[in-house]
Structure formats: C-alpha cells, structure tokens
Amino acid sequence: MNKLSILNIVHDTTVDGPGFRTAIYSAGCAHQCPGCHNPQSWNINNGSLYSVDTLMDIIKADEFANVTFSGGDPFTQIEGFTELARRIKLETKKSIWCYTGYLFEQIVKSPRLSQILPYVDVIVDGRFVDALKDEDLRFRGSSNQRIIDVQKSLKKDIVVSTQHSNIFSFT
Numbered sequence: 586m587n588k589l590s591i592l593n594i595v596h597d598t599t600v601d602g603p604g605f606r607t608a609i610y611s612a613g614c615a616h617q618c619p620g621c622h623n624p625q626s627w628n629i630n631n632g633s634l635y636s637v638d639t640l641m642d643i644i645k646a647d648e649f650a651n652v653t654f655s656g657g658d659p660f661t662q663i664e665g666f667t668e669l670a671r672r673i674k675l676e677t678k679k680s681i682w683c684y685t686g687y688l689f690e691q692i693v694k695s696p697r698l699s700q701i702l703p704y705v706d707v708i709v710d711g712r713f714v715d716a717l718k719d720e721d722l723r724f725r726g727s728s729n730q731r732i733i734d735v736q737k738s739l740k741k742d743i744v745v746s747t748q749h750s751n752i753f754s755f756t
C-alpha cells in the first residue's frame with residue numbers, strides 16, 4: 586500500500602463533526618472551487634507522506650476522539666483512505682466523517698470512489714459555493730453541502746441527511 590500525502594493532522598478539533606475528533610487533512614483536490622479556503626491543498630505534492638500504520642497509531646493514541654477525513658479532498662487518494670477507514674472500523678469503535686467535493690450520487694455510481702462507503706458513517710458532500718456561504722452553518726461551509734448518513738442512505742437507496750432529516754433522491 587502506497588503512503589498517503591497528508592497536509593495536516595489536528596487533534597481534538599470540534600469543528601469537523603460532532604464531539605472531539607482527530608482530523609486528517611488530505612493533500613490533493615481537483616474541484617478548484619472559487620473561494621476555496623485553502624488552495625494550497627489542491628496539490629497532492631504539498632503534503633507529507635504517512636503510512637496507514639502510522640496514521641492508525643496516531644488515531645488510536647487518542648482513546649476518545651472520533652475521526653474526520655478532510656482536505657483537500659480525501660477522495661483524491663481513495664485507495665489509501667479506504668484502507669485507513671477499513672482499519673479504523675476493524676480495530677476501533679470510532680466514527681468516521683469524510684468531507685468531499687464530489688456529490689454523493691457521483692460517488693455511489695463510481696466503482697472506484699464508492700469503495701470507501703462501507704466504512705464511513707457520514708459524508709459531507711459537494712463543492713464549496715461562495716454565493717451560498719453561511720458562517721452560521723455547523724460543520725459545512727455553504728448551504729448546498731449535505732451532511733449525509735451514509736449507511737442509512739445506502740440501505741434506503743436515497744440520500745438521507747443527518748441534520749434536517751431531509752431526503753433526496755439518488756437520481
């Protein structure tokens with residue numbers, strides 16, 4: 586397994602999902618949203634390389650924190666993050682939130698991108714849209730982004746939002 590290119594690791598953050606979380610910021614993003622808070626994250630070469638084993642040691646060292654994958658876009662390195670998510674679910678009871686610029690519908694339709702879905706609890710989806718930016722939103726930057734219960738959505742074949750119980754059709 587190749588190493589993952591990681592921009593930053595933040596311990597006990599409270600802004601990337603509920604409770605205390607270890608946030609792993611992935612390098613690399615192809616979405617290039619106008620108004621992106623961190624254009625430096627777009628280049629995958631701007632990160633430092635970590636093995637899945639090393640990331641697991643960091644995650645397990647904090648007994649109480651859950652985990653968030655952010656970026657950049659973690660789906661840029663989907664194979665590595667899928668292996669990391671699989672190990673987290675196998676070896677801990679931690680929940681996983683994952684941010685992405687892709688829409689959930691795009692992920693479900695892609696054999697490559699969808700490989701991570703069995704291991705992720707919540708996906709915050711969609712590109713950042715500056716015109717829809719709202720600083721009062723919790724855990725997301727613009728109002729088009731959805732906080733999605735992944736396992737319920739897969740089971741019901743519709744997108745189930747965790748925050749407002751909104752239901753969106755996949756197609």
Ligand code: SF4
Nearest residue numbers: 614617618621657686
């Ligand atoms: S998906 Fe996120 S990191 Fe990527 S360009 Fe958009 S706001 Fe920036």
